[in-house]
Amino acid sequence: MTAEPSRSAGRMRASDADREAVVDQLREAAAEGRIDLDELDTRLGQALAARTRGELVPLTDDLGPAVLDSGEPLTLQGGVHGAARSGRWKVPPRIVAYGGMGGVRLDFTQAECRLREIEVEVDAQMAGVRIVVPLGWKAETDALDLGLGGLKDKTSGDRLPGTPVLRITGTCGMGGVVIRHPNLRERRKQRKELSRST
Template identity: 55%
Template structure:
């Protein structure tokens, strides 16, 4: 019986990609920053990594370095409308995952002044009794194919013409009885932005 999977014992002889070379270069630079490699070692190993042809070539360059710990998972941002409502506006740092429950008071999430270095953000919104409003800057794309409108529905007022390098908001959840609205800033919000332009650098 034949298999298309490569023999693990031959992995060291398989050819590597540009992305895999770049990943090793990044690991070497991190190791130098940690004090594990001096500058001469870094320069030598980076040169070898950039010209490596096989996995064996790359693995030899990091064999004496400890494995990297898995990336720390940032907890999701949870907003619950409750009786008085909830909002996240102004300057704030965007996590990978946001959950918004409209409750009886509603929830507003305003990304127009937020610091968002992420290429994609998952927003799980449940309209419930009072609804959820999501405000995104011009040029941001919102993907709504995974959202269930339910009774309250979904009003997507974004222009679906993303600018290069802007985040994607991937919306899931359901409209509940009050629905979810996704839009760009309204006239009043735009006036506030013009008077005080957003500064997304939070340091």
């Protein structure tokens, strides 16, 4: 019975974000000399033509940790005490956030992200979902149900070349969804952390 979920995950249709994640990993492997240019061309062609996640997995299996997971999204549940993802973390292609009574905070400002698109499904519930993105990132919210809490998009809306797009779906619930850039205090904290690490 345990094999069934992985088989169904392998049959899932690959998204543009899935294919792009594999392409990025292949290019990085070629830059590090782990595959030669001929093999890179072959694998890139297979990645771009892949229709399912199952077709993508073998392309990176021998290159270390796979970019693709089993098909399960990163799920954050606010519950009573809240949940957050911040600091240095690796962004997966799909994220699901349930606000609950404590709320969820997603902070992408220091995250490692090589994806062109990130699917974020929200159910803001009572306490809402707060999303912090770097300057230049764009959030698309046309498919978001505003619910009672509504949406506050405080980002500039201007996307810089090569930066990701967050495709946000779901419902704002009663707590609402806020999307913003880092505030002054957060930017100062980031600069201090950067100066310590150099």
